[in-house]
Amino acid sequence: MSQAASFDDMRDLYQEVIMARGRHPQHQLRLDPYDGAAKGDNPMCGDRVEVRIRMAGDTIAEAGFEARGCAISVASADLMADAITGRTPTEVRTLAERFRVMVHTGACPDCGPEMDPLRPLVGVHEFKSRLKCATLPWDAMLGALKESGHG
Amino acid sequence: MTMIRPAPLDVERIRAEFPILSETVHGKPLVFLDSAASSMKPTAVIDAMADTMRKQYANVHRGLHWMSERTTDAYESTRDAVARLMNAPSRDEIVFAKNSTEAINLLAHSYGSLMQPGQAVLITEMEHHANIVPWQMLRDRAGIELRIARITDAGELDWADYESKLADGRVALVAMTHMSNVLGTYTPAARIAAAAHAAGAKVMFDGSQAIVHRRVDVQALDADFYVFTGHKLYGPTGIGVLWGRMALLDAMPPFMGGGDMIGSVSFEKTTWARVPHKFEAGTPPIVEAIGLKRAIEWVEAVGYDAIAAHEAALTEHALARLADVKGLRVIGQAQDRGGVVSFTLDGAHAHDVATLLDRNGVAVRAGNHCAEPLMRRLGVDSTARASFGVYTTLGEIDVLADTLERVREFFA
Structure with a gap:
């Protein structure tokens, strides 16, 4: 029995940047000191992420995460940390909502250039079972924001 | 590269009885290696259920009419079939539940209510959550x-550890898997x-996996x-079985x-129906x-x-083929094992592996397999799991092994 595998179309999901960030994330670190932290758990698959943020005035100065998970969830956490750094809680909540729309629908009519770094994850919308991998770090980050008193 | 050995049963004939196996996934033939999560259903089962609803259906144990009597007979005859399957001493010892999880919860609730503080329940590190959480709740x-x-x-x-945990005689019940859903x-x-008996304990086996692959004789097991x-077990969802010794159930x-579980009801006092109906409330x-x-009946006919010989050949073949995939590690090396193989692949998380396998039509499970403490014990976050059935x-x-080679290259 032969069933030749061709994964060419899988590069829509596993784009270069996702492979790279999944393998060598830049923000996988235990941030300390920090102003807010929260964990995200996906008991269905065993993914786990903890996100910590440090504030400077009214903006996020730094974000870091510790994750055990797949390439999608680690890359998503890492790109998220890039995207939210230097932004206010209000901006970050808007980003989170747009990200959610983008990965669920594959489109984001309201997205501006601030979403560009997150666009490599758009392919997730075709993989329903993987949506949670992409959104878990964002849910944890919103929890961390809340804990910091900026929720 | 491939060792083809004669299959001990006519797999192609069996596959023809499972209509779903001719479906395609992403344009590829379905290679269904997730039977340990739930098996596919043969036409015989599908037809029996559809025929019931088409031709002979009514509520059971209530009607004095023909349809109800006939349906009650059909429903009750399942107890005879289950008793025969497990070699239970009596059909009245067969209690129906929704699934294994509900059966264990029933036991934890009802048998558990007879336990005293100071007594213990003994489980193992390789239990499914269904055989952990009800006992934690108790x-x-x-x-x-x-x-x-x-x-x-x-x-x-770990036999020495098992014996040591029985040693003080305070274990009332050993509740253990008969076959691990992760390690096989x-x-x-x-x-x-x-x-267990020598230490004064009773014993329950979670046979969710085991009874699919081997004959179970509850009397021989004692x-x-x-x-x-x-x-x-190639049957429908929504039905599971608790077998217990009559004296214990009673x-x-x-x-x-x-309804259904009572003898008589008044607002002052209700009496219970006899076993097994005592445990089967409602329709x-x-x-x-x-x-x-x-x-x-279908499994017995095969x-x-x-089944056991076929699956032993499949497992042996799988272990041999997977051993050749670079960076692949099989989790669990038990001497006595069934058709479940968990593995990790260097450089690729189990979810990513499963997504790529799926793209080639190969369905496996990935994650912690409802056995988080076992994952922790094994020092892995998650595994991919291929599991086999009579139709594999x-x-x-x-295909699994060849595709895994490609997956490895993809993530290399």
């Missing part, structure tokens, strides 16, 4: 102790039961309770209250029970000897 409710017998690095019961390990059930679920209070899963009976072919295992 522990927190009733003040009993929950003990955990260790496993070895190979994924077998068969536990030495007869020996486990003998040791078990006290045994649970399994229909949907892994002493247990009901689980849920309602039961009638169509599902009839489907389960047909599934049991024969456990043929050696060729499908080759």
Whole structure:
């Protein structure tokens, strides 16, 4: 029995940047000191992420995460940390909502250039079972924001 | 590269009885290697259930009319089929539940209510959450102790640890898997039961996986309770079984209250129906029970000897093929194992592996397999798991292995 595998179309999901960030994330670190932290758990698959943020005035100065998970969830956490750094809680909540729309629908009519770094994850919308991998770090980050008193 | 050995049963004939196996996924033939989560259903089961709803259906145990009597007979005859399947001493010892999880919860609730503070329940590190959480809930409710017998690095019961945890005579019940859903390990059930009894404990086996692959004889095992679920045994969802010794079931209070489980009801006092009805409140899963009976007949017609031989050949082939995939590590090296193989692949998380396998039509499970403590014990976050059924072919295992080579290249 032969069933030749061709994964060419899988590069829509596993784009270069996702492979790279999944393998060598830049923000996988235990941030300390920090102003807010929260964990995200996906008991269905065993993914786990903890996100910590440090504030400077009214903006996020730094974000870091510790994750055990797949390439999608680690890359998503890492790109998220890039995207939210230097932004206010209000901006970050808007980003989170747009990200959610983008990965669920594959489109984001309201997205501006601030979403560009997150666009490599758009392919997730075709993989329903993987949506949670992409959104878990964002849910944890919103929890961390809340804990910091900026929720 | 491929070792083809003659299959001990006519797999192609069997596959023709499973309509779903001719479906395609992403344009590829379905290679279904997730039977340990739930098996596919043969036409015989599908037809038996549809025919019930088409031709002969009514509620059971209530109607004086022809349809109800006939449906009651069909429903009740499943108890005979289950008793025969497990070699239970009496059909009246067969209690229907929704699934193994509900059967274990029933036991934890009803048998558990007879336990005293200071007594213990003994489980193992390789239990499914279904055989952990109900006992934790009992522990927190009733003040009993929950003990955990260790496993070895190979994924077998650590016998010395098991015996030491029985030693003080305070274990009231050993509740253990008969076959691990993650490692494929068969536990030495007869020996486990003998040791439990010598220490004054009763023993329950979770046979959700085991009864699919091998003949189970509860009398030969000298078990006290045994649970399994229909949907892994080529039957429908929504029906599971708790078997228990009559004297034990008889002493247990009901689980849920309602219709069907009563003798007589007044606002002052209600008396219970006799076993097994005492444990079956409300309208039961009638169509599902009839489907389960047909599934049991189907499995018996194929024969456990043929099933066990076929799956042993599949497992051997899988272990040989997977050993050749670079960076692949099989989790669990039990001597006595069934058709479940968990593995990790260097450089690729199990979810990513499963997504790529799926793209080539290969369905495996990935994650913690409802066994988080076991994952922690094994030092892995998650694994991918290929599991086999009576319809699995050696060729499908080759597809798995060949595709895994491509997955490895993809993530290299």
